[in-house]
Amino acid sequence: MITGAAIAADATVTVNSQAVACDLEGEVVILNLESGVYFGLNAVGGDIWNYIQTEHTVEDIIQHLLQEYRVERSRCEAEVTALLHTMSTRGLVKIESR
Amino acid sequence: MSGIRLFAMEISVSSSNRIAERELLRLCATCHLTEAGKARVNDLVGPETDWSYVVDWAARHRILPQLHRNLKAACEAKVPAGVAEDLHRSYFLNASQNLRLSGEMIRLVQLFEANAIDVIPFKGPLLAEKVYGTVSARQFGDLDLLVRPEDVVKARRLLVAEGYTPEFALEGKIESEYLRSEHAFQFQKEGAGFVIEVHWRFGSRDQAFPVSAEDVWRRHGRQQFHGHNLRTLVQEDLLLYLCMHGAKHGWDRLEWISCLREFMSVERANIAWVETLKRARSAGALRGLYIAILLAEELGETDVPEDIRMEARLDRQACQLARRAMDRLFVDADHSTRELARHAYYLRSRERARDQARIVLFSCSRVPHPLAKDWSLFRIPASMSFLYYLLRPLRLLREYGLPRIRAMFRADTIQEGKYL
Numbered sequence: 001m002i003t004g005a006a007i008a009a010d011a012t013v014t015v016n017s018q019a020v021a022c023d024l025e026g027e028v029v030i031l032n033l034e035s036g037v038y039f040g041l042n043a044v045g046g047d048i049w050n051y052i053q054t055e056h057t058v059e060d061i062i063q064h065l066l067q068e069y070r071v072e073r074s075r076c077e078a079e080v081t082a083l084l085h086t087m088s089t090r091g092l093v094k095i096e097s098r
Numbered sequence: 099m100s101g102i103r104l105f106a107m108e109i110s111v112s113s114s115n116r117i118a119e120r121e122l123l124r125l126c127a128t129c130h131l132t133e134a135g136k137a138r139v140n141d142l143v144g145p146e147t148d149w150s151y152v153v154d155w156a157a158r159h160r161i162l163p164q165l166h167r168n169l170k171a172a173c174e175a176k177v178p179a180g181v182a183e184d185l186h187r188s189y190f191l192n193a194s195q196n197l198r199l200s201g202e203m204i205r206l207v208q209l210f211e212a213n214a215i216d217v218i219p220f221k222g223p224l225l226a227e228k229v230y231g232t233v234s235a236r237q238f239g240d241l242d243l244l245v246r247p248e249d250v251v252k253a254r255r256l257l258v259a260e261g262y263t264p265e266f267a268l269e270g271k272i273e274s275e276y277l278r279s280e281h282a283f284q285f286q287k288e289g290a291g292f293v294i295e296v297h298w299r300f301g302s303r304d305q306a307f308p309v310s311a312e313d314v315w316r317r318h319g320r321q322q323f324h325g326h327n328l329r330t331l332v333q334e335d336l337l338l339y340l341c342m343h344g345a346k347h348g349w350d351r352l353e354w355i356s357c358l359r360e361f362m363s364v365e366r367a368n369i370a371w372v373e374t375l376k377r378a379r380s381a382g383a384l385r386g387l388y389i390a391i392l393l394a395e396e397l398g399e400t401d402v403p404e405d406i407r408m409e410a411r412l413d414r415q416a417c418q419l420a421r422r423a424m425d426r427l428f429v430d431a432d433h434s435t436r437e438l439a440r441h442a443y444y445l446r447s448r449e450r451a452r453d454q455a456r457i458v459l460f461s462c463s464r465v466p467h468p469l470a471k472d473w474s475l476f477r478i479p480a481s482m483s484f485l486y487y488l489l490r491p492l493r494l495l496r497e498y499g500l501p502r503i504r505a506m507f508r509a510d511t512i513q514e515g516k517y518l
Contacts, residue, residue, distance in 0.1 A: 017325035020200045022234040024193050025170075029234075031194075033201040038194060 007081050009059040011097045013052050019092045021049060032091050039090060044069065045083060052093065058084065118142045119151050120428050126168040127161045127352040128397055129230055129360045135398070139172035149181045155428060159352035160237040162188050167235070193234035199223055199292055200233050203241050204326050206294070209260070210245070215253055218244040218318055218329040220336070227323060229360045237353065240284075240293035244311060247298040250277060254296065257285050262294060279303045279460075300339060304460035305346060305444070306453045308381035309339045333365045334374045341390035342383055345447035348440035349393055349423035359394035366401035375406065382450040388413045389447055392420035419447055 021030040028046035030039045041049055044065070051064050058080065065076050087093045122142045125135050156165040166185040169177050177185075200223040210217040219242065226236035245253050254264060262285035268276055281302045285294040300314075301307025314335050321330040331339060340361060344354045362369065378387045388410035394400045395407065402410075410416055422443070431439065441461070448454050 015325060020197055020204070020233075020324045022193050022197055022200075023232040024190065024234055025167075029193060029197065031197040031201055033205065038197070 126165045127356040136172040196233040215249045306456045308383035345386045348443035385449040388416035
């Protein structure tokens, strides 16, 4: 499990089975069953959440977003890494290095 | 109240003019409006729309999430700000409650399985996810868990240890009689806002319910739910269950119809219709299936094969019962009237005389529900529980009155099409 901000591009991301989520008008609300805390993701975050319902690497996620949205790679990379780090510390995803 | 007065009262309510609001509710009960549907909703909404009527009946029909989504898609600007805000708030609250229920369902399944209790969750979050793709799009207030009859007592002990309170205490012969004649126990937890219903069969003995728990245990399937591989009913069993569950309640909720229609659409590639018809026929649930198909068609196109839709349309009784359910959707009635109407409806939705006879026989002679009035009216020691078989008909007569019971069934069988 990676808890620091540095996440390798080939690290795999999976959703934690203690997290359940639902769509809410284009956004996504996630409940961590262990902590009982709700989290909200905007449309782009929701897109990432839906994408990682099956296992993907960080690089896969970045490529997916670059195809879907007009965004510079460096910015996309930074924001994806930051979001994954936050979700990991909140127990919503598991990130594992290869 | 006499049967005639009851009849007159319901006519007066149903003839009041809320035609546009009712059409709006029927359209907005669907999961996704078509373009034509959106245009029609836009036409129906105007300054004269009675929003308190629309929201009140949407809540009764458990379609507030659908109403919110469809109004937003069709005519967001025409919805008064206060109404839109209320709908948005209720949508959000429903979503958060459903997530909690989903979490509790997963937790209880894991708890049961860790204690060697096989469990099949059905309806609730699993159905919402399957039909609507997300648990936020459906209103439900309970979790239904099927366990094997021999595990019921153990499951009850586990839930009590988890802080749940059973709706009543049972002991000795009354408990064994209850397990033999009923189908579920309810549990609540203070502040939780939902009910856990532990089933060991799908209907009580007096319902002669055509979906058998034994069959379901023999051929259940699996459904992925947020990373958890849960047991679930195979689509043909779930379809028949939804059809007969609706019939059992007189199809008096739009959400049941809409959910069934959507289920048939989502599962169109998986439902084996020949097998479904075979199971329905052998279980005496063919008319129930036809009624459900006809009702689903009232909300729009369905994915039912044409030959089956044709067969449904040729079943005169099914057509009448479907029409009657549609006519009753917005009829106000007190609790006991509604219960009697549901019972009569369910009886007529069964095509075999032997099932009807069983329903009538066991309804009249059933041991009362432990919270039912029979117990408080006539307290009897557990060892004499057989006497309740004799007392129930007396209690029914006392509560409903002979003229009303007679009128209900006479109206049902003779005044075809006129009974509300």
